[in-house]
Amino acid sequence: MGDISTHFNRQEFACRCGCGFAVVDKQLNEVLEAIRHHFDRPLIINSACRCADYNKKVGGAKKSQHVLGMAADITVMNVHPDSVADYVENVHKACSMGRYDSFTHIDVRNVVAHWDERS
Ligand SMILES: [Zn+2]
Numbered sequence: 298m299g300d301i302s303t304h305f306n307r308q309e310f311a312c313r314c315g316c317g318f319a320v321v322d323k324q325l326n327e328v329l330e331a332i333r334h335h336f337d338r339p340l341i342i343n344s345a346c347r348c349a350d351y352n353k354k355v356g357g358a359k360k361s362q363h364v365l366g367m368a369a370d371i372t373v374m375n376v377h378p379d380s381v382a383d384y385v386e387n388v389h390k391a392c393s394m395g396r397y398d399s400f401t402h403i404d405v406r407n408v409v410a411h412w413d414e415r416s
């Protein structure tokens with residue numbers, strides 16, 4: 298049992314620089330729980346909240362949803378990122394989603410955006 302929802306702890310969303318920025322958007326949290334439930338496997342949050350400095354350091358987009366605490370880059374254990382992306386695209390139509398080789402970006406901005414950065 299996580300401290301913010303069934304499977305997640307606030308710490309998993311925290312900025313990796315250690316600054317303490319760790320807001321958790323309710324809608325994002327619900328989508329992650331749905332993904333976790335659908336695949337029934339551990340879901341790893343590689344990067345969720347990012348302060349402006351850390352976002353710059355990792356080369357994130359200037360208006361990145363990560364800086365607003367509304368995005369998460371995730372992998373589901375033993376599930377290909379394409380399968381995660383397909384599920385989100387087909388079922389969570391209000392979500393924005395980015396396809397990458399080794400993870401899937403999910404965010405809950407108002408206007409849906411999809412992109413593909415796979416090599
Ligand atoms: Zn930070």
Ligand SMILES: [Zn+2]
Pocket residue numbers: 363368369370402403
């Ligand atoms: Zn991302």
